[in-house]
Structures are given as structure tokens and as C-alpha cells.
Amino acid sequence: MFEALRAGGVQDVRLLASPLPEAMHHAATTVWPQASVHLDVPGLLRSTFERVPRHDWMALGHDLARIHDAADPADARTAFAALRGTWTPQYPEVVRRWERHLDLLAARAALAGPIRQALAAGGLLTALTTRLEHAVAAGPARTEAWILQTANAIGEHLTRGDQPWVRRWAPVRAAFETTFPRH
Known part of the structure; x- marks a missing residue:
């Protein structure tokens, strides 16, 4: 797909947001070596709230916002540690999903x-x-x-x-x- 975009006239891509950043990274940087691949946070948030009952949305959303809105990578990691301590017993899969993307979320905080x-x-x-x-x-x-x-x-x-x-x-x-x- 990226080769087709390049052949279609897209000269460079410097930033790519994807719900599957690990998979996209290699493909994108093969075609555009300077591309920076980042996590599609809105997609991650949507999939998170699809797995959580409505009565926990406000509290969980507050904790996720602390990661999402972190001022720097260290703050993002600190906010995730708090999320892990609070929500792992109830929603271990949700916490694992955010943990899999923690490096990208922390990198996003540095932008x-x-x-x-x-x-x-x-x-x-x-x-x-x-x-x-x-x-x-x-x-x-x-x-x-x-x-x-x-x-x-x-x-x-x-x-x-x-x-x-x-x-x-x-x-x-x-x-x-x-x-x-x-x-």
C-alpha cells in the first residue's frame, strides 16, 4: 500500500498514526525512512471503552487521560503505574493493551x-x-x-x-x- 502511495505521488510521510503501530512501522519506514509512526490513541480509547462497563467509564477515563495528557514521558509512565495498580484486578486485558503501547504513548508525550x-x-x-x-x-x-x-x-x-x-x-x-x- 505504501509503495502505491509513493508511486501515486506522495513524496514523503513524516508522521503516521495507526492502531497497529508496530506493524505499520516497518512498512512505512521501508518506503519513507524518515517516517515517525505513532499510536492512534482515539482508536485505543474506543477499543478500551468497548471492553469496560459504562459505570467505570468516568473513573477509568480520568486515569487514562493522565497517560494521554502527560507532559513528558516520565509522567506518562508514572500515570500508567497508577493505572496498573488501580485497574489490573478488574480489567487486566485493558491494562495489558495500554502496557503494550506504553513506549509509544511515552514517546507521544515528548512531542x-x-x-x-x-x-x-x-x-x-x-x-x-x-x-x-x-x-x-x-x-x-x-x-x-x-x-x-x-x-x-x-x-x-x-x-x-x-x-x-x-x-x-x-x-x-x-x-x-x-x-x-x-x-
Whole structure:
């Protein structure tokens, strides 16, 4: 798939969010060596709450937010230790899932705040994905070339002009350029 994207004109990918970051890392960095692969936290949160009864959502959500919103990697690890102590007896599989991704969650905490905002639910990446999904769903079965062309058109539209959301995402783009410079 990544080879097809590159052949379709995608010159580089500097950040990739995936629900399966370990699997995507090798594939992405083979095609784009500078790519930084991160965990799709909204996806992890969704799958977590699918496994937990509603009456525990608030308390568990508070503890997960401490990991998700950690100021640095050490804070993320400290927050996870507290989560493990509290929730392992009730939801050992949920705790194991977060533990499997702890290194990526800690690495995410080291990113600049605007980049973490873009990776969060409701962030720029989610908005782009949603727009592409709506475009694909709006018509009959589409080819891969059409999907790539639509993704490029959406990306160009979203980064052009003086729309309010372009100004809103300017700090994200600036932090992104600093953290993931083009080679």
C-alpha cells in the first residue's frame, strides 16, 4: 500500500498514526525512512471503552487521560503505574493493551503540544480522515487512484487560503516542521 502511495505521488510521510503501530512501522519506514509512526490513541480509547462497563467509564477515563495528557514521558509512565495498580484486578486485558503501547504513548508525550493536539481525537488527522471517508462513501465504488487524488485535493484545500481553521492549525504545522524536518 505504501509503495502505491509513493508511486501515486506522495513524496514523503513524516508522521503516521495507526492502531497497529508496530506493524505499520516497518512498512512505512521501508518506503519513507524518515517516517515517525505513532499510536492512534482515539482508536485505543474506543477499543478500551468497548471492553469496560459504562459505570467505570468516568473513573477509568480520568486515569487514562493522565497517560494521554502527560507532559513528558516520565509522567506518562508514572500515570500508567497508577493505572496498573488501580485497574489490573478488574480489567487486566485493558491494562495489558495500554502496557503494550506504553513506549509509544511515552514517546507521544515528548512531542510538542500542537502535534499532540493534532494526534488527539478531533485533531487535524481525524478531520482529514473523516473528510476522505465521507468523500469515498458519497459515490460508487472508487479506485485507489481516485482515493489518492481525493486525499491530495482535500490536503491542498485544507492548507490553502485564509480560512479560520487554517490559522487554527498554523501552530501545529510550525511544530510539525520543527520536529519532523524535511530531509
